[in-house]
Amino acid sequence: MPAVPRTALYLRVSTAEQKPDLQYDGLRVYAARAGLAIEGEYCDVAVSGRKQGRPQLSALMTAVRNREYDCVLVWKFDRFARSTRHLLAALEEFGHLGVRFISVQDQIDTDSPMGRAMFTIIAALAELESALISERVSAGMKAAAVRGKRLGRPPTSPHVIAEIEALAAVTDLSIRQIHRKIAGRASRTRVGEIAKRVRKADSDPL
Known part of the structure; x- marks a missing residue:
């Protein structure tokens, strides 16, 4: 009989007034239905999704790297990741470590064919985003050069x-x-x- 996946929940609310109860309830119901054993819960409160220093997320990632969990369960992508690039980096690391990732509301499970396909789409979107940023930077530099503007820091005497x-x-x-x-x-x-x-x-x- 296969072992029950050791699962960590990750939740985030943006303000102290918000309550994570909806996320907790939904994740616990999903875990029970999917046969996942919840062995850790991590919740960042009053922390922006764009802020680098999320202590509970950092603690979760450390535990995952220490092989303490087989699965990470979140309510939605935007509760977990700061950006497409951050999500892709995390999914790549989870894949390397053999850790399953599930986003309940997005209906993504990296153990499923659809989840693996979504990973490929996310990677393509991240690559497109990077290419578009590079194009905008290059166009801006060319436009500035045409106007005679010097870009970058001034030379040190x-x-x-x-x-x-x-x-x-x-x-x-x-x-x-x-x-x-x-x-x-x-x-x-x-x-x-x-x-x-x-x-x-x-x-x-x-």
Whole structure:
């Protein structure tokens, strides 16, 4: 007799006033009907779907990676994923780990032929979205070039570069401290690039 899939529920409500009761009830009824054993429940409250730091979702993903569950059950895609890309990345990881993913309201189960077909469609949509974004960026850059506008960050002056190089070479100041020393005349990222280059060159054997 096959083992009953160890299942985790994931729920999210956008405000503290909203209650996850509808999601809980629906998921529990579905799990009972589908023969799934609920062994964990994760609910993020008052967290936007677009916000990166969802602690309960992070905890769920850690548990999945530790092979604690065989199945993840959600009410709807938009309760789980921030975007098409996020959904695709999660589904790819679940697939790699052999974890089943079910979205009740979307009627998607990755163990079913329809679920696998939907995964292919989602991947195609994500690729299309990426291509459209690239096209818009490219068109914007071409339009700006025609108008004579310079895109990207302004170049760092040779004098500032030399100052950063000297600080990196003769002091043990951190990148944050060097950035503070030059009073914002270059971005912290640029300071880090220069300082790491100088210190790597100094540490390389002759």
